Amino acid sequence: MARDKKHSESWIYDQVFAAIIEQRLLPNTKLIEKDLCEVFGVSRTIIRKVLLRLSLDKVVELRPNRGAVIAAPQSEDVRQIFEARRLMEDGIVRKAVHACRPDDIATLRRIASNEHAAVHAGKRSDGIRLSGDFHLRLAEIAGNRPLRELLRQLVAQTSLAIARYVPSGQPMCDEDDHDLLVEAMADGDTELSCRIMREHLEECERRLMMETPPGSSDLHTVFANLVAAE
Amino acid sequence: MARDKKHSESWIYDQVFAAIIEQRLLPNTKLIEKDLCEVFGVSRTIIRKVLLRLSLDKVVELRPNRGAVIAAPQSEDVRQIFEARRLMEDGIVRKAVHACRPDDIATLRRIASNEHAAVHAGKRSDGIRLSGDFHLRLAEIAGNRPLRELLRQLVAQTSLAIARYVPSGQPMCDEDDHDLLVEAMADGDTELSCRIMREHLEECERRLMMETPPGSSDLHTVFANLVAAE
DNA sequence: GCATCATATTTTGTATACAATTAGAAAGGT
DNA sequence: ACCTTTCTAATTGTATACAAAATATGATGC
Numbered sequence: 001m002a003r004d005k006k007h008s009e010s011w012i013y014d015q016v017f018a019a020i021i022e023q024r025l026l027p028n029t030k031l032i033e034k035d036l037c038e039v040f041g042v043s044r045t046i047i048r049k050v051l052l053r054l055s056l057d058k059v060v061e062l063r064p065n066r067g068a069v070i071a072a073p074q075s076e077d078v079r080q081i082f083e084a085r086r087l088m089e090d091g092i093v094r095k096a097v098h099a100c101r102p103d104d105i106a107t108l109r110r111i112a113s114n115e116h117a118a119v120h121a122g123k124r125s126d127g128i129r130l131s132g133d134f135h136l137r138l139a140e141i142a143g144n145r146p147l148r149e150l151l152r153q154l155v156a157q158t159s160l161a162i163a164r165y166v167p168s169g170q171p172m173c174d175e176d177d178h179d180l181l182v183e184a185m186a187d188g189d190t191e192l193s194c195r196i197m198r199e200h201l202e203e204c205e206r207r208l209m210m211e212t213p214p215g216s217s218d219l220h221t222v223f224a225n226l227v228a229a230e
Numbered sequence: 231m232a233r234d235k236k237h238s239e240s241w242i243y244d245q246v247f248a249a250i251i252e253q254r255l256l257p258n259t260k261l262i263e264k265d266l267c268e269v270f271g272v273s274r275t276i277i278r279k280v281l282l283r284l285s286l287d288k289v290v291e292l293r294p295n296r297g298a299v300i301a302a303p304q305s306e307d308v309r310q311i312f313e314a315r316r317l318m319e320d321g322i323v324r325k326a327v328h329a330c331r332p333d334d335i336a337t338l339r340r341i342a343s344n345e346h347a348a349v350h351a352g353k354r355s356d357g358i359r360l361s362g363d364f365h366l367r368l369a370e371i372a373g374n375r376p377l378r379e380l381l382r383q384l385v386a387q388t389s390l391a392i393a394r395y396v397p398s399g400q401p402m403c404d405e406d407d408h409d410l411l412v413e414a415m416a417d418g419d420t421e422l423s424c425r426i427m428r429e430h431l432e433e434c435e436r437r438l439m440m441e442t443p444p445g446s447s448d449l450h451t452v453f454a455n456l457v458a459a460e
Numbered sequence: 461g462c463a464t465c466a467t468a469t470t471t472t473g474t475a476t477a478c479a480a481t482t483a484g485a486a487a488g489g490t
Numbered sequence: 491a492c493c494t495t496t497c498t499a500a501t502t503g504t505a506t507a508c509a510a511a512a513t514a515t516g517a518t519g520c
Contacts, residue, residue: 044506052279084376084377146311274476275475275476295480297502
C-alpha cells in the first residue's frame, strides 16, 4: 500500500479527500495523527502536511493544540458556497459551451448516466462523487485553472454540507438536471445552459437549507457565536 | 522579532507574502530553507509549513528535491488569472454596490487616495500593495469568503506577473480607474461600476501582455514545454 | 452521590538528527 | 580550452525525540 513512498503524500491526500467527498468521513469526526500514521504507514511529518492541505481546502478544520476534525459548514458558509458557485459556474458553463468538443459531450453524458445508475443502485457515495465529477468536468472543459481549483474546494464543501444537513435517504438534487444541461450544451444554447445550471444550484441550496440540522452535532452550530466571541 | 512563537508561523507567512506582493522578492528567486530559518529564528518545520502554504497560493513553486522559488507566471497563466478575475470581480462589484455603507465608500476613497500619493512619491511597492488592497476591500464588502480568498491569490499572482513582465518605470494601470469606480458605486450605479471594473481589468491585462518578457528568466518560459514533455 | 482538585496519559507542536538527492568543485582525458 | 567524470558540500525529505498542551483518570472532601 505505502510502498511507493515518493507519491505517498499526495496519494494519502487523495484517499482522505475522497473519503470526505464520499461521506465515509462525516463532519466533526476527529482525525488523530497517530492513527492516520498507522493506517498509512508513514510518520507524522507526512500526515501533518496532508492535514494542512486539507485544512486550506476547508474540508478539515485545524484547531490549534486540539487536533483536526472534518469540517462542518454552517448555514452561512453554505449560503456563501452556493453564491460563489452560481457566479463561477455561470462563467464556466458560458465558456464550456463554446469550448466543448463532441467527445466532451460524450464524457458528460457518460458521467450523468453513471450517476443515474449509482442512484438507482442505492450507491449514495458513488452518486455524490459522480455529481461532483460532472461539475468539475465542466470546469475542465472551460479550461481555467484557478476557477477549477476553487470549484474543486467548493464541491467538496458542498458534499460536507449535504452530509451535515440532508438525511441519507433523501436525494440532494433533481436527477435529470445534468442531462438537461448536457443537451442544452450539445445544442450550443448558452443562455439555456446557464439558466439550467443556475436553477439547478438554486434548487440544491434550497433543499439543503430546508433541512434542520440533526441533533448530535447541532450544539457546535448553535453555540458557535458564543465560542467565537469568547 | 520572533518572540511571539505562537503566531510566528502566520506572521512569517504574512511577511513573505507581503514581500512577494511588494515585489521585494522577484520571480525565480530561490528560497533556501536554512536561510529563512536564520532570518526568522525558527526551525525548518515552521519554514516548510509556510512554503507549503505559499505554494498552494501559487506564489511559490515547490520543485521536489530542488527547493522553492518565487513563482513566475507564464502568459497563459496570466490570461487565465485575468479571465477569472473578470468573472469574479464582476460578481463582487455587483454585490458590493448593494452591500456598501457610507464608511465603506470612505475607506475605498482613502485607499485610492493613498495609491495616488504612493505613485506620486515613486513608491512602487506601496502602490502595488494598495492597488491590491483596493480590490480585496471590495471583496470584503461583498462579504463572500471563498471569492475573497481566491481573489487574494489572484491579486498576488497579478503582482508576480507585473514583476515578471512590466519594466519598473512603467505604470501598470490607469491611475484614475479606482476613483471612477468608487464614485459609480457611491451613485449606486451597478452597471457602470461593473463596466469600469471590466474595462479596468482588460486594460491592465492588455498592458501586461504588451510587454515582452525580459531576457534573464525568459529561458524558463521559452523551454517550459520541452521540460514538461520530458 | 457529586463536585473539585491532583495526577497520569494522550495528543499536539517544534526542533533536530539522519538519509537521500541535488548542485557545485576539482581532477582527468581529449 | 572544453567536456566529462568523480568527489565533496549543500540542500531537501522523512522520521523521531522531546516539550507543551489538552484530555482523561482517579482520589479526596463534602
